[in-house]
Amino acid sequence: MxxxxxxxxxxxxxxxxxxxxxxxxxxxxxxxxxxxxxxxxxxxxxxxxxxxxxxxxxxxxxxxxxxxxxxxxxxxxxxxxxxxIALETRPYEGAIDAIEGFRREGARIAICTNKRLALTQHLLAELGIAALFDGVAGRDSFPVYKPHPDHVRGAVRLAGGSVKRAVMIGDTGIDIAAAGAAAIPVVGCAFGYSEAPIETLKPDAVITHYRELDAAVRRLLAGATSPAGPG
CATH class of the missing domain: 1.10.150 (DNA polymerase; domain 1)
Known part of the structure; x- marks a missing residue:
């Protein structure tokens, strides 16, 4: 990682x-x-x-x-x-453990959301998980937002990373389209809020639980190639 x-x-x-x-x-x-x-x-x-x-x-x-x-x-x-904002909102089972594991192995972690930045930061603080993220990009962080690829690329830059070694994790066609436009492989979350079954949107991998994410990310990183554009 x-x-x-x-x-x-x-x-x-x-x-x-x-x-x-x-x-x-x-x-x-x-x-x-x-x-x-x-x-x-x-x-x-x-x-x-x-x-x-x-x-x-x-x-x-x-x-x-x-x-x-x-x-x-x-x-x-x-x-x-x-x-x-956080009366009932909770991380999905296994999400925090997965992120902490990635961080221990040297990965950078970013958020790219169409929620406004101030609300995103407030939610992360309320949940006590803000320190897990190296970069946070909200809907209003840049002139564009998902599905525009520069929103995803901007999140990678905020985290101090490179799109050549990046993977997106999302739950809707908006995420999949944004990652595809940015030439970044994407993992689709079947437990999320997609309008259609996530498999039909053709992400590069699909998970039904966070216990499956590590293997999916490793496979996609192993197959990553450099034509993702400037880092």
């Missing part, structure tokens, strides 16, 4: 944040006196961000709103979510 950089998505990959995100969505929608949306109904929208979750919640009740009204609900979402 020496000189390797592992880039993790956050929601649905490192942490199961659906309960708290769904609670914030329902808080926002409660302003319209709408019934609660079951969290599992919102699962496949998490990777697209809070606005998409709100819009999906509205659509389930037959509502559409003009953009300024969606903006208002988004502000309501964020005002609730920030102080309640």
């Amino acid at each position: 020496q000189n390797a950089t592992l880039v993790f998505d956050l929601d649905g990959t490192l942490v199961d944040s659906l309960p708290d995100l769904a609670a914030a969505t329902n808080h926002a929608l409660s302003d319209l006196a709408l019934p609660l949306v079951p969290k599992e109904t919102l699962r496949k929208t998490v990777g697209f961000g809070a606005r998409r979750m709100i819009v999906e919640g509205l659509a389930l009740h037959g509502h559409t709103l003009p953009e300024p009204e969606v903006d208002r609900l988004l502000a309501r979402f964020l005002a609730y979510y920030e102080p309640n």
Whole structure:
């Protein structure tokens, strides 16, 4: 793992944040006196961000709103979510052990998420795991964000690594597309929030539990070649 950089998505990959995100969505929608949306109904929208979750919640009740009204609900979402960000959100079983193992072997660890940076840093601090990451790239860290490849490349740089020895770990088509565009191999997490079965999105490897990640990463690093572009 020496000189390797592992880039993790956050929601649905490192942490199961659906309960708290769904609670914030329902808080926002409660302003319209709408019934609660079951969290599992919102699962496949998490990777697209809070606005998409709100819009999906509205659509389930037959509502559409003009953009300024969606903006208002988004502000309501964020005002609730920030102080309640880690009420039920937890790392997936085995995730922290896996990362600590990679770090002991000399790997650099980065996060590349479409969650805003301040919220990402707050969540990591609340969970007590911020020190595990050498670089953290949020949605607003650069002018672009996933699926743009420069978001992933930027996360690698923040961690002090090289894209020539990097592997992405994610749970949605957004992650797979971003890694592919950056010419970085990608591990798909079958336990996450993908709209479609992760296998159908053709990641380079698939895991169903973090106990499988070490072997998958080693295989991909062993097959890594240099045409990944500038490091």
